[in-house]
Amino acid sequence: MFAKVLIANRGEIALRILRACRTLGIEAVVAYSEADRESLPVQLADEAICIGPADARRSYLSAPAVISAAVVTGCDAIHPGYGFLSEDEGFAEVVRAHDLTFIGPPPGVLERFASKEGTRRLMATHGLPTIPGSGMLRDDLHAMEEADRIGYPVLIKPSAGGGGKGMRMVRSRRELESAIKVCRSEAKAAFGDDSLYLERWLEDNRHVEVQVAVDRYGRGVHLGDRDCSVQRRHQKILEESPTPALSDAARGDLAERAVRAAVGAGYENVGTLEFLVDAEGHAWFIEINCRIQVEHPVTEVLTGIDMVATQIRIAAGEPLGFSQADVTFRGHAIELRINAEDPEHDFRPSAGLIERYLVPGGPGIRMDSHIYAGYEVPPYYDSLLGKLIVWGPDRASAIARAKSALDELLIEGVVTNVSIHQAILSSEPFLEGRMTTSLLDRVGSAAFLAAAARA
Amino acid sequence: MAKLGTTGLGEIEVREGTWKVRLRRPDGSGPWLGAGRRATDRPSRAQPGHEGHGHAPGALEGHRSARNPATSHSSNGSGPSPAAGRPDPAPARPDAPAEARRPAGDPHRAVATSPAVGIFQPHAPAGPGSRVRAGDRIGLVDMLGVGQEVVAPADGVVTGILVEAGDAVEYGQELVVLELMTRTSAG
Numbered sequence: 001m002f003a004k005v006l007i008a009n010r011g012e013i014a015l016r017i018l019r020a021c022r023t024l025g026i027e028a029v030v031a032y033s034e035a036d037r038e039s040l041p042v043q044l045a046d047e048a049i050c051i052g053p054a055d056a057r058r059s060y061l062s063a064p065a066v067i068s069a070a071v072v073t074g075c076d077a078i079h080p081g082y083g084f085l086s087e088d089e090g091f092a093e094v095v096r097a098h099d100l101t102f103i104g105p106p107p108g109v110l111e112r113f114a115s116k117e118g119t120r121r122l123m124a125t126h127g128l129p130t131i132p133g134s135g136m137l138r139d140d141l142h143a144m145e146e147a148d149r150i151g152y153p154v155l156i157k158p159s160a161g162g163g164g165k166g167m168r169m170v171r172s173r174r175e176l177e178s179a180i181k182v183c184r185s186e187a188k189a190a191f192g193d194d195s196l197y198l199e200r201w202l203e204d205n206r207h208v209e210v211q212v213a214v215d216r217y218g219r220g221v222h223l224g225d226r227d228c229s230v231q232r233r234h235q236k237i238l239e240e241s242p243t244p245a246l247s248d249a250a251r252g253d254l255a256e257r258a259v260r261a262a263v264g265a266g267y268e269n270v271g272t273l274e275f276l277v278d279a280e281g282h283a284w285f286i287e288i289n290c291r292i293q294v295e296h297p298v299t300e301v302l303t304g305i306d307m308v309a310t311q312i313r314i315a316a317g318e319p320l321g322f323s324q325a326d327v328t329f330r331g332h333a334i335e336l337r338i339n340a341e342d343p344e345h346d347f348r349p350s351a352g353l354i355e356r357y358l359v360p361g362g363p364g365i366r367m368d369s370h371i372y373a374g375y376e377v378p379p380y381y382d383s384l385l386g387k388l389i390v391w392g393p394d395r396a397s398a399i400a401r402a403k404s405a406l407d408e409l410l411i412e413g414v415v416t417n418v419s420i421h422q423a424i425l426s427s428e429p430f431l432e433g434r435m436t437t438s439l440l441d442r443v444g445s446a447a448f449l450a451a452a453a454r455a
Numbered sequence: 456m457a458k459l460g461t462t463g464l465g466e467i468e469v470r471e472g473t474w475k476v477r478l479r480r481p482d483g484s485g486p487w488l489g490a491g492r493r494a495t496d497r498p499s500r501a502q503p504g505h506e507g508h509g510h511a512p513g514a515l516e517g518h519r520s521a522r523n524p525a526t527s528h529s530s531n532g533s534g535p536s537p538a539a540g541r542p543d544p545a546p547a548r549p550d551a552p553a554e555a556r557r558p559a560g561d562p563h564r565a566v567a568t569s570p571a572v573g574i575f576q577p578h579a580p581a582g583p584g585s586r587v588r589a590g591d592r593i594g595l596v597d598m599l600g601v602g603q604e605v606v607a608p609a610d611g612v613v614t615g616i617l618v619e620a621g622d623a624v625e626y627g628q629e630l631v632v633l634e635l636m637t638r639t640s641a642g
Contacts, residue, residue, distance in 0.1 A: 034627055050625040051572045065626070068598045069572045072623035098599075 001316050002026050002077040006070040009081025012370045012386050014041035017079045020308035029073045033059035035378040040370040054380045060084045063091045077101040086291040089114050103315040105269045105290045116287050117159045117197040126261035128285035133199040146198050147176055153201035158187035164234025165190040169201050204436045205276040206245045210258035211299045213270045213310055215320040222259040223299045224329050229435045239295040240334045241302050244433025245277050254283050270311045297389045298333045332398040333391045339383040342415040350415040351379035360408035364391035364401050377414050423452035565609040567631040569624045573598035576620050585613050593631050611635045
């Protein structure tokens with residue numbers, strides 16, 4: 001096991017990793033930018049080291065700064081969290097070259113799954129159905145030909161990265177022509193890689209993902225599924241488990257196929273296989289996320305397994321230590337991403353001083369957050385203030401607890417998206433378990449808010 | 456503990472999206488590979504940041520000061536002391552005068568800060584007592600074998616170097632204190 005870990009991230013995930021290190025008896029050093037000097041993980045860390053200015057390119061995204069910080073503080077591993085350098089195989093390789101361990105899949109594994117388009121093909125050979133799509137697009141003409149072959153509407157997707165950047169759904173050749181340029185430049189700006197591919201667009205799809213954990217010795221388990229269909233512009237805002245989209249038998253089957261394919265394809269460490277489930281209930285593999293995910297607590301409260309600790313142990317070369325039979329799922333869990341953004345004004349981000357902050361409590365309530373009263377939310381990074389995770393013995397009671405917890409949650413000083421969560425939790429499509437990834441955008445967040453206000 | 460400096464690679468190219476950098480290890484046992492050398496060996500984290508931030512929760516201050524080795528080595532043992540129980544190869548040195556680290560508001564002083572996280576090396580010709588001009592190189596911070604220049608923020612005379620050669624420093628850490636010269640006297 002590691003003696004000392006550098007946490008190369010910020011916000012709630014830096015704190016979450018710090019807590020995992022504490023329980024494992026590992027010393028933790030938090031690497032931070034100048035803008036995060038007063039943040040909670042920095043204050044609670046065993047040791048903290050400033051690695052650069054607010055600009056993430058010179059701090060959290062700077063491989064030399066992060067690795068130098070790990071070297072001078074005597075760390076033996078680096079936890080990249082999510083986002084930033086978490087899935088960068090080049091970074092993982094340099095980390096290893098400095099005799100440090102990258103907490104995540106080994107560099108070679110990251111490389112194997114680096115291209116989304118390549119991963120689609122690889123996983124198809126391991127028995128996962130993939131959505132009809134193109135190979136890597138050579139040029140605009142190739143894109144047109146492929147789109148004609150697949151049939152409109154199609155989704156333009158960057159082969160690198162995630163988070164909805166560089167992604168567009170187009171319904172015609174004309175839309176494709178203009179959108180492809182935008183996608184290319186967005187992908188280039190966000191990931192430094194403008195390679196794109198196409199996928200057939202599934203109307204009314206649901207986003208269901210399977211969490212897997214595979215140790216270095218090829219032993220893997222699945223830790224169930226998560227439904228992330230509640231999205232706004234390809235950004236997940238609420239996740240739940242188990243998915244209401246599939247029957248217990250179908251969920252179990254999907255999870256088993258996912259872990260079999262992950263092990264077969266040589267995946268290592270914790271990872272998430274993402275699927276789109278169409279209106280007929282068919283699940284199509286879309287991509288694998290080689291990192292700890294924002295929504296991992298949903299799985300933790302359902303299984304009782306510490307995902308971050310599991311990730312660290314696997315990276316340290318420890319065997320998984322439990323089998324599929326040991327993994328049990330209890331009740332229903334929902335995670336609400338509390339963002340500093342204003343639903344009344346097109347979700348524009350809000351930054352500033354948190355004047356008051358009261359955390360909800362009671363049975364089945366967990367809040368993962370790095371904020372506190374007096375904390376200044378910096379304007380430089382994503383707007384995630386924290387995650388409210390609720391558990392209930394069944395979906396209805398989890399929803400009831402979520403509503404009650406949201407009522408208790410008090411954040412003053414910045415505008416939050418709490419109102420959209422309240423609206424979703426009271427909306428018919430959600431209550432009936434039939435949210436699809438495009439519903440919020442198609443109906444409009446404003447309509448959800450208005451409906452909730454009338455109720 | 457990581458065995459630092461045992462990496463077999465002398466040089467590696469990092470591609471980071473839009474940029475590319477060649478990382479080179481300094482040859483031999485460069486000072487940055489000194490066993491047991493830790494960031495916490497530095498005199499202090501920058502303290503001035505706390506003042507004027509009355510909103511920092513008091514309960515957290517204990518943790519913060521626990522990271523200050525000056526505190527954790529000498530007085531309270533409440534906080535985790537990363538260096539505890541391990542021999543410190545660096546000889547103890549007197550702490551730099553506290554006021555030298557807090558020149559904020561002093562119109563006669565300026566402080567050069569670290570441009571990177573790495574290992575500090577002073578620039579010999581810019582030792583205490585030397586006159587420097589704004590922009591002059593007064594030190595170097597070695598970040599994984601790539602030197603980042605520490606430059607004089609103003610015209611002045613070097614009056615103090617706050618860290619020792621070979622010390623680990625963080626980004627923005629105060630390194631060299633200058634007594635300012637007026638424009639006329641500098642000319």
